[in-house]
Amino acid sequence: MQPNRLPLPRQVEARIKERIISGECRAGEQLPSEEELAHEYGVSRATVREAVSSLALQGYLIKRRGVGTFVGQPDAISGGLESLISITEWIRQSGREPGTTFVEIDRRPPTAHERELFAPWKTEEVAEIHRVRTASQIPVLYCIDVIPGEFAPTKGSELDESLLTFLEKRWGQVIIFAQTEIDVVTASKPMADHLKVPRATPLLCLRQAHYNQHSTVLLWSQDHFLPGHFRFDVRRHRQ
Template sequence: MAPDTLGENSAKALPTRLPLPRQVASAIRSRIISREWEPGDQIPSEDELAKLFAVSRATVREAVSLLSVQGYLIKKRGIGTFVAQAQAISGGLESLISITEWIERHGYQAGTSYIDMKARVPTSNERTLFQAWDLEEVMEIHRVRTANGVPVLYCVDVMPKVFAPENPGQLDESLFQYLERKWGQVVIFAQTEIDVSQASRTMAHHLQVAQDTPLLRLRQAHFNQKSLPILWSQDHFVTDRFRFEVMRHRQ
């Protein structure tokens, strides 16, 4: 295998704004995220990695230490270094970010394994929520979001049909990004309710869990820069693959 172009003297090295150990760490992390190196796999030795990336052993050692701290690698003394088993994606609910960004912040590759779209007449509650848009129809979108190919949640999103994508191929990015790029609708805040639901037969099939498995559900109305509702979501999270944290302060 030819060495990657990361060497100290290589003209093709990654941008110099990143220290070389971080460049190497990024290259190793990419192999983990792409599943070239699976959880539990032993990665090459320091000498082999140094040759692979055309860098010194000290650079490799620092990169491996960084990835160990970040939870990607586990060092076993006297044995070697191994890819860590995937941990549940976690984060606080204080900040409103897209599911795509949430997944990618944890070093996983965000993806979508299932999409279904259908236009329909809005319910009375949806007419009230979206009354600013003078609705005739809404678009209901079902998606399964994945992290490194593993299903982590089932999303049901409803929006005014006028803002909906024309085909599933336009949903290769987060809905937040789509609404902003296509329509200039920037999601600023959301009103959120948290409860527990059970996996329906369809959800269970696509999430690869048993039917009636408890799922953590976030029901959210998302508002644009003019404080108008633009999106209604029900996100159903597999609890051992996605975890939430909330910072609470005593009054």
């Protein structure tokens, strides 16, 4: 490798990224092993590992445990936060195929925060729904949704796609707007396992209180996005 002021992992990262952007390595193809890349670039496996991990966080590479590392989609799924559409539609509009690889529904008493949110429903039970959403079979998002128990699906297969569509078609509850907070969190072990990333990987979290056509909170969601797979656009106006 040529001398460069950049640290070695960043140099390797730039070389691999160049191969992906140029089309030499195409989306879906498996990357050579760490050992092969280390030999090719004349660096240690630890250096290659750091470079690959960085590219995975950016969405250029997908690390699949026990299988290998594959070239991802460099172009992020993008959209404006001012528009409230389902994750399913958002992924579909990007030209990818939306899917779900994991659904778990847990009925439990509401927390103090949820009692306050869902006060108009006077609910004594909520349904906490965990799902992993995919874009063209690549895990990109871990969703945690909480709704009053009376609106919960009876089985996971009812949530193959959009929860917003389910609430509208099944219960006539139309989500009109949402109040959103944005935060950065680290992936828990269950999230990391399902998203096939290392534990404590940074995730962009959107916490949202969704309001129905009567301006009543019906859904509390926490959507955990893998960096590099999504880009959020916000139009700001000077007051």
